[in-house]
Amino acid sequence: MRWTTPAAVVVAAAITWWSASEDFGIGLSLEEIASNFTRARPIIQEFLDPQWSYWPAIVDPFMETVKMAIVAAVIGCGIALAAGFLASKVTSPNTVTYLADKGVLSVLRSIPDVLYALVFVAAVGIGPLAGIMAMVFFNIGIVAKLLSETVDAVDLGPIEAARATGGSRFAAVRTAVFPQVLPNYLAYSLYVFELNLRASAVIGIVGAGGIGQLINIERTAFRYDRLAVIIVAIFVIVFVVESVSIAVRRRLV
Amino acid sequence: MTTTKAPGADVRRQPGARPRKPRRYGAWLLNGAIIVAFFWAIGSLEDLGLADLIGAPAKMWDIFGLMFSPPDWSYFPTAMEGMVESLQIAWIGTMIAAAASLPMGFLAAKNVTARVGSTVTRQVLNAIRSVPELILAIVFIPIVGLGAVAGALAIGVHSIGTLGKLSAEAIEGIDTGPVEAARATGASQAGVMRWGVLPQVLPEIVAFWLYRFEVNIRAAAILGIVGAGGVGSVLQNTISFRRWDKAGMTILVVIVVTVLVDATSSAIRRRLIRGSTAATASDPTTEVVA
Amino acid sequence: MISFQHATVTYPGGVHALRDITLDVPAGQLIVVVGLSGAGKSTLIRAINGLVPLTDGQVLVDGVSVSGASRRELRDLRAGVGMIFQNFNLTKRTSVLNNVLMGRMHYTPWWRVMTGVYRSADREIAMQALERVEIVDKAYVRASNLSGGQQQRVGIARALAQQPKVLLADEPVASLDPPTSHVVMRDLQRINRDLGITTLVNLHFLDLARRYGERIIGLRAGRIVFDGKGEDCDERVFRDIYGRSLTADDVLEARPQL
Numbered sequence: 001m002r003w004t005t006p007a008a009v010v011v012a013a014a015i016t017w018w019s020a021s022e023d024f025g026i027g028l029s030l031e032e033i034a035s036n037f038t039r040a041r042p043i044i045q046e047f048l049d050p051q052w053s054y055w056p057a058i059v060d061p062f063m064e065t066v067k068m069a070i071v072a073a074v075i076g077c078g079i080a081l082a083a084g085f086l087a088s089k090v091t092s093p094n095t096v097t098y099l100a101d102k103g104v105l106s107v108l109r110s111i112p113d114v115l116y117a118l119v120f121v122a123a124v125g126i127g128p129l130a131g132i133m134a135m136v137f138f139n140i141g142i143v144a145k146l147l148s149e150t151v152d153a154v155d156l157g158p159i160e161a162a163r164a165t166g167g168s169r170f171a172a173v174r175t176a177v178f179p180q181v182l183p184n185y186l187a188y189s190l191y192v193f194e195l196n197l198r199a200s201a202v203i204g205i206v207g208a209g210g211i212g213q214l215i216n217i218e219r220t221a222f223r224y225d226r227l228a229v230i231i232v233a234i235f236v237i238v239f240v241v242e243s244v245s246i247a248v249r250r251r252l253v
Numbered sequence: 254m255t256t257t258k259a260p261g262a263d264v265r266r267q268p269g270a271r272p273r274k275p276r277r278y279g280a281w282l283l284n285g286a287i288i289v290a291f292f293w294a295i296g297s298l299e300d301l302g303l304a305d306l307i308g309a310p311a312k313m314w315d316i317f318g319l320m321f322s323p324p325d326w327s328y329f330p331t332a333m334e335g336m337v338e339s340l341q342i343a344w345i346g347t348m349i350a351a352a353a354s355l356p357m358g359f360l361a362a363k364n365v366t367a368r369v370g371s372t373v374t375r376q377v378l379n380a381i382r383s384v385p386e387l388i389l390a391i392v393f394i395p396i397v398g399l400g401a402v403a404g405a406l407a408i409g410v411h412s413i414g415t416l417g418k419l420s421a422e423a424i425e426g427i428d429t430g431p432v433e434a435a436r437a438t439g440a441s442q443a444g445v446m447r448w449g450v451l452p453q454v455l456p457e458i459v460a461f462w463l464y465r466f467e468v469n470i471r472a473a474a475i476l477g478i479v480g481a482g483g484v485g486s487v488l489q490n491t492i493s494f495r496r497w498d499k500a501g502m503t504i505l506v507v508i509v510v511t512v513l514v515d516a517t518s519s520a521i522r523r524r525l526i527r528g529s530t531a532a533t534a535s536d537p538t539t540e541v542v543a
Numbered sequence: 544m545i546s547f548q549h550a551t552v553t554y555p556g557g558v559h560a561l562r563d564i565t566l567d568v569p570a571g572q573l574i575v576v577v578g579l580s581g582a583g584k585s586t587l588i589r590a591i592n593g594l595v596p597l598t599d600g601q602v603l604v605d606g607v608s609v610s611g612a613s614r615r616e617l618r619d620l621r622a623g624v625g626m627i628f629q630n631f632n633l634t635k636r637t638s639v640l641n642n643v644l645m646g647r648m649h650y651t652p653w654w655r656v657m658t659g660v661y662r663s664a665d666r667e668i669a670m671q672a673l674e675r676v677e678i679v680d681k682a683y684v685r686a687s688n689l690s691g692g693q694q695q696r697v698g699i700a701r702a703l704a705q706q707p708k709v710l711l712a713d714e715p716v717a718s719l720d721p722p723t724s725h726v727v728m729r730d731l732q733r734i735n736r737d738l739g740i741t742t743l744v745n746l747h748f749l750d751l752a753r754r755y756g757e758r759i760i761g762l763r764a765g766r767i768v769f770d771g772k773g774e775d776c777d778e779r780v781f782r783d784i785y786g787r788s789l790t791a792d793d794v795l796e797a798r799p800q801l
């Protein structure tokens with residue numbers, strides 16, 4: 001281990017240099033950033049002086065965001081309930097189903113939410129439907145994975161008892177496993193609802209409805225004073241919902 | 254064995270009457286609220302165009318076919334170039350966040366900083382965390398110009414929140430022995446941190462950095478849609494102009510590279526430390542559920 | 544009622560848990576199986592309801608071969624065989640009644656199981672089972688809020704709700720204190736006598752076995768080394784079963800005496 005530490009530092013420094021360099025990387029220059037910040041004074045000033053009177057315009061898009069988040073979370077978590085049980089060795093009927101489900105889920109998770117949104121906007125057009133579909137896929141991947149890991153860790157005793165009464169596999173899952181994982185499942189559902197609010201700001205930028213769509217309009221109009229209002233609003237809502245959600249999740253699990 | 258009365262014979266219970274079924278409003282309320290909220294949301298969403306759903310599966314299947322049968326291999330260099338830039342953005346962003354979050358972590362740790370200071374720092378970290386990278390990128394672009402630097406700054410700032418919080422938790426979990434030993438030698442507060450605390454927590458914190466790098470690769474892959482560099486702009490252009498075979502190639506590159514870098518990074522993490530959250534948080538897409 | 548014919552179980556990995564067991568259990572008997580930990584008691588009991596498959600020989604329950612049964616037939620067979628576990632195996636996060644209703648699952652359509660809306664006749668059976676073990680007042684309490692002894696009585700009620708012909712108990716008192724152990728053992732004895740249910744109980748403690756067992760089976764390394772009445776189970780027999788003399792660990796009550 002001793003000699004590996006300096007080696008790791010050298011490798012990390014080399015990667016950093018390569019990534020930052022003008023010729024091979026992104027061209028990161030601290031002086032340039034500093035001078036840009038000085039030159040961009042008026043813009044920064046605009047950001048720091050939000051047009052508060054703009055706020056009524058953001059109410060409707062925000063409501064749309066909340067509605068999309070609810071619909072997507074309900075559908076996504078519903079599907080994830082089945083997908084999660086099938087992705088745990090404890091409850092999956094056979095190895096083929098188990099492996100197939102796990103594989104599908106990890107592919108689902110490897111695709112960023114915005115990429116889903118881009119594809120669904122191309123498929124069903126601009127608007128909240130594309131956004132909901134994107135969030136549904138995004139939610140399935142996360143909740144099913146977290147749920148399957150929780151199922152992996154359940155007490156196996158009640159399952160044996162359920163099988164011993166002559167119950168089917170489905171009955172055993174429903175009566176012996178589901179009650180054990182329900183609080184966790186609810187916590188995960190709340191968690192992705194919260195993620196959806198945040199994601200909606202982002203996927204709306206590619207045309208998938210909600211507050212993000214408004215961000216895109218003001219962004220392309222260079223209205224930084226209005227963007228500031230939207231950002232503050234997102235910030236407040238996400239912060240509040242997250243605090244509530246964390247408190248509730250603590251109590252649940 | 255002595256016969257007569259068995260031990261525990263007097264532990265017999267009262268027969269007891271059947272209890273009434275208690276009303277459990279909580280569960281009904283929760284179910285009801287979810288159902289009502291769901292239908293209210295669907296009913297009141299304007300321009301939802303549910304009719305579009307009917308054709309959607311077939312259309313998705315078509316798109317899927319156009320993307321991958323086969324993808325446009327000649328587009329590989331373009332896609333790869335974008336993806337490499339995304340990796341660089343993620344790396345630089347992570348380095349910025351690492352450098353800034355370490356002191357923030359000490360400031361936010363309850364066993365290092367006084368109550369008021371640590372609570373305030375923690376709230377600041379939470380606040381930073383709740384602004385998505387893409388939004389930060391939108392803020393940085395008019396300031397530093399279009400391109401990868403804006404993306405790296407956005408990722409860097411956003412990651413300070415998570416990394417600062419995780420570092421603070423690692424610092425709070427330390428063994429106090431070495432700290433006292435360092436203090437006993439008459440070291441300054443900074444000396445105690447450097448020699449008593451840092452060596453204990455550094456492996457875990459470095460593992461968190463790597464973990465965050467994995468998360469950031471995903472973020473860096475999409476920043477391009479607002480012009481903050483990386484493969485995102487390639488994705489957006491190919492998809493919105495329906496160049497499906499090129500889009501397929503790009504998506505393939507994004508997924509394969511992400512998975513490969515993830516595998517490498519998480520292997521290093523597991524070596525670095527065993528058994529802590531940083532090592533077991535093996536899947537960056539689910540982040541660490543706080 | 545139960546008949547083992549050259550029953551053999553070898554676990555993957557090569558452990559011979561049961562070796563050529565031949566045993567007949569007439570209807571209505573209360574049999575206690577004793578033996579050291581690892582002797583094969585749990586395996587013997589699980590061979591009866593097919594939770595552990597035989598590698599050779601066969602087991603008949605009421606004339607039906609366990610290993611020859613299809614999945615459907617095996618579930619029918621299990622429905623007629625109640626089982627009680629050392630660790631109670633209750634679903635702790637749900638109510639006592641829901642746990643006992645598990646015993647009615649086999650007779651309930653899937654959609655009722657899914658929604659948790661059982662027929663009133665099945666709820667009545669579950670309530671009566673709870674009354675038989677005198678814990679009906681806890682019907683709507685969360686299982687996790689009960690003491691060990693209470694949880695085991697719920698476990699017994701769950702088995703009784705199946706209205707079984709056979710009752711299997713795998714070390715039902717191993718997690719309980721001595722007075723509670725007697726209470727639970729006497730519940731089993733009473734159920735056996737009142738309802739005439741054929742009962743097999745695994746026990747680690749010899750004094751409990753002698754007190755409650757009509758018939759005692761001694762198991763050692765997967766073989767039957769004793770089969771007889773409790774009073775015939777003396778120090779010499781004991782040595783056959785345990786391979787050593789009696790110690791304080793082998794009896795429930797503090798003094799090692801038979």
Ligand SMILES: Nc1ncnc2c1ncn2[C@@H]1O[C@H](COP(=O)(O)OP(=O)(O)O)[C@@H](O)[C@H]1O
Pocket residue numbers: 554555556558559560578579580581582583584585586587
């Ligand atoms: N699932 C299993 N896989 C492999 N070996 C097992 C398994 N279950 C039990 N065994 C082994 O079989 C033998 C008998 O076990 P068991 O029937 O549980 O004995 P007892 O209940 O008397 O303690 C032991 O040596 C045990 O280690």
Ligand SMILES: [Mg+2]
Pocket residue numbers: 581584585586714
């Ligand atoms: Mg056993």
